[in-house]
Amino acid sequence: xxxTSMLQVSNLTVQFGSLKAxxxxxxxxxxxxxxxxxxxxxxxxxTAFNAISGLLFPQAGQxxxxxxxxxxxxxxxxxxxxxxxxxxxxxxxxxxxxxxxVRVGAYNRQGEDTVAAKVDQMIELCGLGEVRQRVCGDxxxxxxxxxxxxxxxxxEPELLLLDESGAGLNTAELASFMDLLRKIxxxxxxxxxxxxxxxxxxxxxxxxxxVLDSGEVIATGTPHEISNNQKVIEAYLGxxxxxx
Amino acid sequence: MKRPKxxxxxxxxILVVLAIAIxxxxxxxxxxxxxxxxxxxxxxxVLASAWNxxxxxxxxxxxxxxxxxxxxxxxxxxxxxxxxxxxxxxxFIGALLAMGIATLIxxxxxxxxxxxxxxxxxxxxxxxxxxxxxxxxxxxxGPTERYLPFSAEGPRSWYLMRFNTxxxxxxxxxxxxxxxxxxxxxxRYSKLGYSLLALGEDEDAVEVLGVDSRLCKLKALMIYxxxxxxxxxxxxxxxxxxxxxxxxxxxSLEVVIxxxxxxxxxxxxxxxxxxxxxxxxxxxRASLSGMFPGKGxxxxxxxxxxxxxxxxxxxxxxxxxxxxxxxxxxxxxFVGVK
Numbered sequence: 001x002x003x004t005s006m007l008q009v010s011n012l013t014v015q016f017g018s019l020k021a022x023x024x025x026x027x028x029x030x031x032x033x034x035x036x037x038x039x040x041x042x043x044x045x046x047t048a049f050n051a052i053s054g055l056l057f058p059q060a061g062q063x064x065x066x067x068x069x070x071x072x073x074x075x076x077x078x079x080x081x082x083x084x085x086x087x088x089x090x091x092x093x094x095x096x097x098x099x100x101x102v103r104v105g106a107y108n109r110q111g112e113d114t115v116a117a118k119v120d121q122m123i124e125l126c127g128l129g130e131v132r133q134r135v136c137g138d139x140x141x142x143x144x145x146x147x148x149x150x151x152x153x154x155x156e157p158e159l160l161l162l163d164e165s166g167a168g169l170n171t172a173e174l175a176s177f178m179d180l181l182r183k184i185x186x187x188x189x190x191x192x193x194x195x196x197x198x199x200x201x202x203x204x205x206x207x208x209x210x211v212l213d214s215g216e217v218i219a220t221g222t223p224h225e226i227s228n229n230q231k232v233i234e235a236y237l238g239x240x241x242x243x244x
Numbered sequence: 245m246k247r248p249k250x251x252x253x254x255x256x257x258i259l260v261v262l263a264i265a266i267x268x269x270x271x272x273x274x275x276x277x278x279x280x281x282x283x284x285x286x287x288x289x290v291l292a293s294a295w296n297x298x299x300x301x302x303x304x305x306x307x308x309x310x311x312x313x314x315x316x317x318x319x320x321x322x323x324x325x326x327x328x329x330x331x332x333x334x335x336f337i338g339a340l341l342a343m344g345i346a347t348l349i350x351x352x353x354x355x356x357x358x359x360x361x362x363x364x365x366x367x368x369x370x371x372x373x374x375x376x377x378x379x380x381x382x383x384x385x386g387p388t389e390r391y392l393p394f395s396a397e398g399p400r401s402w403y404l405m406r407f408n409t410x411x412x413x414x415x416x417x418x419x420x421x422x423x424x425x426x427x428x429x430x431x432r433y434s435k436l437g438y439s440l441l442a443l444g445e446d447e448d449a450v451e452v453l454g455v456d457s458r459l460c461k462l463k464a465l466m467i468y469x470x471x472x473x474x475x476x477x478x479x480x481x482x483x484x485x486x487x488x489x490x491x492x493x494x495x496s497l498e499v500v501i502x503x504x505x506x507x508x509x510x511x512x513x514x515x516x517x518x519x520x521x522x523x524x525x526x527x528x529r530a531s532l533s534g535m536f537p538g539k540g541x542x543x544x545x546x547x548x549x550x551x552x553x554x555x556x557x558x559x560x561x562x563x564x565x566x567x568x569x570x571x572x573x574x575x576x577x578f579v580g581v582k
Contacts, residue, residue: 074456084453091446104441107455108455
């Protein structure tokens with residue numbers, strides 16, 4: 001098995017009724033990189049994400065994580081193997097305090113005696129010290145994005161899937177969030193896979209990009225290659241009218 | 245949050261309440277009605293506290309309490325009638341049986357992700373199914389009551405768990421309540437508790453954090469059904485007979501109401517709700533039916549009771565526990581304790 005490969009997705013197909021939300025998609029994520037999955041609305045990014053994290057099972061195709069076939073594995077077992085994710089629409093636990101939420105994730109690898117230290121560490125890392133006793137339902141979006149990140153990191157993943165984690169943040173919040181992601185990638189050596197709408201975040205962070213449109217891969221490459229790819233421009237902006 | 249220290253002001257308050265509860269029967273000794281009422285309050289408090297684990301923490305609207313109570317009562321009672329086995333042992337066998345049945349039902353229910361309304365309906369149907377089974381199963385149940393043997397006093401009375409006063413039942417229920425409180429507290433500040441609270445809010449989100457939500461829910465259901473089975477064993481002895489009407493959806497519903505009104509996921513919530521609501525309902529029944537004799541208004545108390553529930557649901561949707569907590573904090577700052 002290839003040791004540099006973190007995740008291999010081959011011929012993934014997810015179907016809702018007659019609609020193929022993801023159609024025969026293949027890509028590979030390397031250990032240690034920041035990988036981006038982009039595409040216009042309805043391209044099937046989140047569906048692909050859900051199949052990778054196990055929230056839905058694909059009709060066809062295979063997902064291999066660190067050399068193990070996880071296509072039919074339950075989500076919590078994938079997490080034990082070292083995969084974590086966040087959600088596009090923040091799904092915090094509204095009635096729980098920030099530290100309790102992070103604690104739920106920390107129990108993934110820590111026992112009762114070490115869990116508190118892990119929680120402290122993650123809260124410190126994600127800059128949540130001031131709000132740790134607050135209930136999630138009272139917090140704003142930017143903070144909740146950090147809470148989601150903290151609880152996912154608390155599970156001590158090797159691969160972290162971030163679903164539109166920049167959505168709804170203002171410029172300053174986005175910049176600091178991107179710094180945090182870079183820090184996690186570099187210092188903790190966590191492979192990141194981001195699904196993103198915001199070009200600023202994709203271009204600024206990622207090393208390799210796969211572009212989806214209508215459930216199919218239309219381009220793969222570095223940010224520079226992608227931004228000059230004709231097909232990608234067409235998918236986002238529409239075809240250039242030849243003459244008028 | 246770390247597990248709170250054993251002797252903080254909150255626990256002292258609990259000890260005071262416990263002390264009052266222990267001496268209560270000494271004052272009520274002569275009034276069997278009030279003693280019966282107090283026992284009923286405790287019985288419902290135990291059931292609602294156990295429900296708190298599956299309903300309050302894990303957010304599963306379980307309406308099956310009476311099924312487990314009934315199974316506990318019938319197992320304990322039948323073992324006593326047929327094999328002369330003391331209820332002190334029989335209640336544990338009944339509890340194990342209730343837990344076993346709950347597990348058999350829980351595995352497919354949770355496995356197929358039956359949730360919310362559908363879970364509530366399924367668990368509620370369980371009660372009716374068991375009532376029908378025991379109504380037709382003439383060897384154990386049947387439409388006529390089966391009376392448990394009785395002895396007025398002496399060791400035989402203790403062996404049969406049948407007494408001519410409610411005082412022992414009161415203490416049995418009090419002991420069960422203390423045990424259930426400790427279980428609740430233990431779970432709340434453990435891995436299981438945090439996982440249950442989180443999955444009660446969002447099951448997918450907790451699954452991707454490495455929590456096996458099915459297993460957690462199953463554990464919660466097992467603990468809850470075991471306690472309900474234990475209560476059932478004593479319940480049969482209190483009433484002195486076995487009848488399929490023990491499988492009563494009214495009882496299940498009452499347990500859920502107490503759990504919700506008390507405050508979801510709050511350990512002492514169900515007890516408070518039981519003290520207020522059960523005794524208040526009984527008071528209403530006694531006073532209102534006496535107020536209009538012969539007017540066919542015996543059900544009036546239920547109307548008033550329902551109104552109170554609506555008011556609580558409207559103004560305190562998180563239950564009465566937060567109210568009490570605020571009051572308690574005020575009292576603490578007033579007295580000047582930290």
